[in-house]
Amino acid sequence: MTPASRERTLKIILVVLGILQFGTSLWSFVGAWGRLPRSVTTPMLESVMMTLGVFLVLASRNPPAYRSLILYGGWANLAHATVMAAMAIPVATQRAELLIPAALAAIGGALLLAFAPPIVPSDGNKAGQG
Numbered sequence: 001m002t003p004a005s006r007e008r009t010l011k012i013i014l015v016v017l018g019i020l021q022f023g024t025s026l027w028s029f030v031g032a033w034g035r036l037p038r039s040v041t042t043p044m045l046e047s048v049m050m051t052l053g054v055f056l057v058l059a060s061r062n063p064p065a066y067r068s069l070i071l072y073g074g075w076a077n078l079a080h081a082t083v084m085a086a087m088a089i090p091v092a093t094q095r096a097e098l099l100i101p102a103a104l105a106a107i108g109g110a111l112l113l114a115f116a117p118p119i120v121p122s123d124g125n126k127a128g129q130g
Contacts, residue, residue: 007063010115014060014070017108021053021073024101052076056112064117071116077109 001009025046032042056073059066084102088095 006115007117010063010070010117011060013111013115014056014063017073017112018053018056018058018060020108021056022050023053025049025053049076049080064120067117067119070112074109074112074116077105077112081106081109 029043029046029050032039032046052073055066055069059069063070081102081104084098084105088098088102091098
């Protein structure tokens with residue numbers, strides 16, 4: 001894969017995952033407010049995840065400049081997927097409801113990490129200069 005096609009693929013991943021992240025988090029956020037008793041933790045988490053989705057879309061304009069955000073998005077999705085999968089173990093009635101989104105979050109996180117822009121050394125840190 002050439003560097004240009006890799007960056008193009010990353011831009012597509014950022015837009016698609018950003019929109020999905022925002023949309024699914026918004027759905028969960030609204031759903032948490034509509035259920036009684038109201039969850040106080042779900043809206044807090046989902047507001048952070050919605051914000052991440054917006055910034056992933058914004059990062060698609062210049063991925064190398066947003067490398068740390070892309071890495072954060074990848075690791076955050078993997079951590080979220082791990083917690084959801086662990087929560088699915090004791091709750092047999094909601095296992096599919098937890099495992100399917102966990103798998104999707106893990107795939108998204110893995111894609112972000114796999115296609116994250118490489119580290120570009122600054123001019124002052126070139127090897128061979130003393």
